[in-house]
Amino acid sequence: MVGRAVCSGYRRKLNLLSKLNYTAYRASYIAIRIQPIVAFATPAYDSTVSRYNNRYQERPRSMNIIAMVLAGGEGTRLHPLTAEHAKPAVPFASGYRLVDFVLSNLINSRISTIYVLAQYKPESLIKHVAAAWSPWFADGEGSIKVLLPRSNTLGGQFKGTADAVYQYIDLLQAHEPDVVAVFAADHIYRMDVRQMVEFHRERRADATVSALPVPIKQASSFGILAAAPDGRVREFHEKPTQAVPLASDPARAHASMGNYLFDPEVLGEALHEARRAGETDFGRDVMPRLSRTHRVYAYDFAQNHVPGVQAYEEPAYWRDVGTLAALAAAQQDATSTPPRFNLWNRRWPIRGEFDAALLERIQSIRMPAPWRAASRDRHTEERLPAS
Numbered sequence: 001m002v003g004r005a006v007c008s009g010y011r012r013k014l015n016l017l018s019k020l021n022y023t024a025y026r027a028s029y030i031a032i033r034i035q036p037i038v039a040f041a042t043p044a045y046d047s048t049v050s051r052y053n054n055r056y057q058e059r060p061r062s063m064n065i066i067a068m069v070l071a072g073g074e075g076t077r078l079h080p081l082t083a084e085h086a087k088p089a090v091p092f093a094s095g096y097r098l099v100d101f102v103l104s105n106l107i108n109s110r111i112s113t114i115y116v117l118a119q120y121k122p123e124s125l126i127k128h129v130a131a132a133w134s135p136w137f138a139d140g141e142g143s144i145k146v147l148l149p150r151s152n153t154l155g156g157q158f159k160g161t162a163d164a165v166y167q168y169i170d171l172l173q174a175h176e177p178d179v180v181a182v183f184a185a186d187h188i189y190r191m192d193v194r195q196m197v198e199f200h201r202e203r204r205a206d207a208t209v210s211a212l213p214v215p216i217k218q219a220s221s222f223g224i225l226a227a228a229p230d231g232r233v234r235e236f237h238e239k240p241t242q243a244v245p246l247a248s249d250p251a252r253a254h255a256s257m258g259n260y261l262f263d264p265e266v267l268g269e270a271l272h273e274a275r276r277a278g279e280t281d282f283g284r285d286v287m288p289r290l291s292r293t294h295r296v297y298a299y300d301f302a303q304n305h306v307p308g309v310q311a312y313e314e315p316a317y318w319r320d321v322g323t324l325a326a327l328a329a330a331q332q333d334a335t336s337t338p339p340r341f342n343l344w345n346r347r348w349p350i351r352g353e354f355d356a357a358l359l360e361r362i363q364s365i366r367m368p369a370p371w372r373a374a375s376r377d378r379h380t381e382e383r384l385p386a387s
Helices: 005-013 021-032 099-108 123-137 161-166 169-175 193-202 216-221 264-277 282-293 324-335 353-364 370-377
Strands: 063-071 113-118 143-147 179-184 187-189 207-215 223-227 233-238 252-262 296-300 318-320
Touching (some): 063 099, 063 169, 099 113, 099 123, 099 179, 099 187, 123 353, 161 169, 161 264, 161 282, 169 264, 179 193, 179 264, 187 252, 193 252, 193 296, 207 223, 216 252, 223 282, 223 296, 233 282, 233 296, 264 282, 282 296, 318 324
Parallel strands (some): 113 143, 207 296
Antiparallel strands (some): 187 318, 207 252, 223 233
16 A cells, blocks of 8 residues: 555655655655755756746656766966966966866756866876865765876877767766766856756757857857857867858857767767777867767857856856966956956855865864755845945
């Protein structure tokens, strides 16, 4: 009879247990109930729980999303800052490093199985991930790990971004993911990756690239794509000498942000094909070919809504800080008054070593984290009064 103790396993699957019954099924209880991301990280994402989707939908099964963060860049144009650090480990401002922004976006988006692919001078990056990010996974599901080049492939090096992911394709397959996120590690921005996932699913895309308009004079520094009105990518060119302008604004071009979502089977096939052809890079090799043969879509970053962004901030803020001048300008944007990019958004926090140290102190005195009590208003849209 439904409800009796002998049927608790059946009722657990249907989420019908009382709190008393959940005592014996703590893992299931944690997986089912909604918790703040700072308290618990889960690799599954169900788009129907997103508040951005207001229309009724039949509840699909949860998604298993695996993230590969490309953090092997040398950053020669940031020398001397990269004399001892990989580019993603370069300090930014207020104790944050460049890699903290992409990791914060993934964690805030409830993507908690993350692999950081490192190569150039990885010591400081490994120490930073261990100190600033591993503590958040100590008591929950999910994991974050730094992966170095395998010694038995191509001389023990990553030959490019695509080759880095290819070297760990067996690891990806072992997770049996629904979606693979391949994100760059050295940009300054906030992004709800869940919304990009929804876009990717709704269009039944094989691959999706996040994109935004840039001045056409700067197009030679980016991967430039041409998309149809529905977002379908028809052309993709890495750092072209002559870019295809936007139809709505001839002075601007559609640039890739270096963030991709892939169907796992399509990604595996594309990487194997690239390997056979001696190709090693996503922007230069893989994406141009996929845009000709598969369903590749451009996700408009300007449509990404992150809670807690204030009226004085620049909408859809994103910066590629590949040069000393660009890094200094982004630092100024974050530290000016008022900032064009506010580092202190408690509804979409950027985390770093200070936050991990605070977490450790809180756990050491066995007190509940203060943000857990405030979790009831995570989804509100409070804004500070405009000055």
